[in-house]
Each structure stands twice: as structure tokens, then as C-alpha cells.
């Protein structure tokens with residue numbers, strides 16, 4: 001069985017004191033053994049990655065992710081942060097292809113493909129985001145759209161390299177809207193993505209790939225998503241900015257991994 005993952009994307013939020021308080025609360029709420037079978041990832045702004053490390057270790061179940069990396073390996077690219085730099089300070093994951101990067105910074109599937117390559121070369125694990133806009137969905141072929149995002153950004157990878165990628169389906173119409181997709185809507189796309197991965201890499205790789213849902217997820221609506229066969233957790237924006245909500249999401253994923261409690265048979 002695949003493990004679950006809850007990943008928080010803080011985006012461009014929090015001052016250093018606020019970030020410190022949030023990370024401390026998350027680390028205290030999630031000690032190393034808090035959520036067996038659930039990978040927990042926090043992606044603060046890049047500036048806070050280095051100070052975050054001592055807050056999360058030792059004894060925390062939480063791994064660090066970056067929200068982006070440069071499209072070049074190194075050199076005269078003022079203001080950029082490379083995949084190698086992120087790895088060198090102890091970052092484990094990197095979010096790539098987020099819809100905000102695509103929308104505000106013009107990132108294309110080809111550019112994301114290059115970032116994915118650089119991330120993996122530098123031992124970072126990509127959380128690759130895909131998802132359609134409301135207009136694409138209304139037009140009909142949203143499954144084809146997200147499958148193309150996947151093929152054009154990831155299918156240059158070997159099967160071994162692809163095994164290090166987490167996919168996040170994030171419909172643009174759900175992100176930050178307060179209105180998540182339904183679990184059934186997400187499951188339809190996740191199943192299509194898994195099938196697409198199987199066609200390229202085979203059933204075993206597809207079955208092992210984590211596919212997260214992202215878009216306005218909160219603790220009050222996450223449970224049905226976690227029950228779907230192809231939804232392996234969540235990439236969370238707004239709710240990841242509150243320790244109590246983020247921890248509640250991790251606990252929900254842990255319950256989903258543990259399954260229904262076994263009730264002991266009454267002794268005759």
C-alpha cells in the first residue's frame with residue numbers, strides 16, 4: 001500500500017517570527033512517531049529554510065521543501081536559488097510547476113521539465129503540480145490537458161528517476177477559492193493520471209506513485225479525498241498556515257492509513 005503525504009505550501013506568507021512560531025508548533029505537534037505511514041512536508045519561503053532546520057530536528061516527523069528552484073544549474077542569475085543550493089542546506093522536496101509559477105512567471109511545461117531534471121540531478125524530490133483552469137474544464141478535455149502537462153514535464157525521465165517524483169493535481173478553479181473539487185472529481189483525474197503513468201512506465205511504477213490533491217483543502221473536508229483509491233494525500237496552501245489545521249490534516253491522513261479500528265470479538 002502507498003503511504004500518504006500531507007505537504008504545506010506557505011507561498012509568500014509569514015514574517016520570520018511568525019514562521020518560527022508556526023514551525024515550532026508544527027514540530028511539537030508532530031513528533032517523529034506521530035504519523036506512521038504519512039510523509040509530512042512543509043514548504044516555507046526560501047528565506048526560512050535554513051532557520052527552519054534546527055526547529056524541525058531532532059525528533060520531528062516533518063521534512064522541508066522549497067517552493068521553487070532555478071532553471072539553471074549555477075552562475076550569473078541574480079536572485080535565483082539553485083537545486084544544488086537547496087540540497088546543500090538540507091532541503092528534501094521542491095514544489096515545481098505550481099499554477100502560480102505558471103501564471104505569474106510564465107513557466108511552461110518545457111521549463112518545468114528542465115527544473116525537474118535539475119532537481120533530481122541534485123537529489124531533490126520534486127512535487128510536480130498540474131491542473132486545469134475553469135475554462136479548460138468547461139471546454140471538455142481537461143483530462144487530456146493534465147495528461148499533456150505530465151508527459152511534457154515528466155516523461156523524459158527514466159522509470160527510476162520518475163519513481164522520485166510526487167504528482168499533485170491542483171485544479172486552478174479550486175486553489176484559494178474556498179471551494180475544493182469534490183472527491184469524485186479529483187479521483188477521476190487522479191485515476192486518469194495514474195493510468196497515463198502506467199502507459200509510459202508500467203503498472204508497478206504507476207501503483208507506487210504518490211498523487212496528491214490540492215485546492216482549498218481543510219480538515220473538515222479532507223476525509224472523503226483520503227478514502228479515494230487514487231488520492232494519496234494533499235498539497236495544502238491556506239490551511240497549512242495554521243498549525244492546528246495542518247496537524248489535523250496529518251492526523252486525518254494517519255487515520256486513513258490506519259484504516260477502520262479493529263473491534264475485538266466479545267469473549268463468550
Ligand code: PEP
Nearest residue numbers: 175176214215216237238
Ligand atoms: C496551492 O496553492 O497549492 C493550494 C492548494 O492552495 P489552497 O489550499 O489555499 O487552495
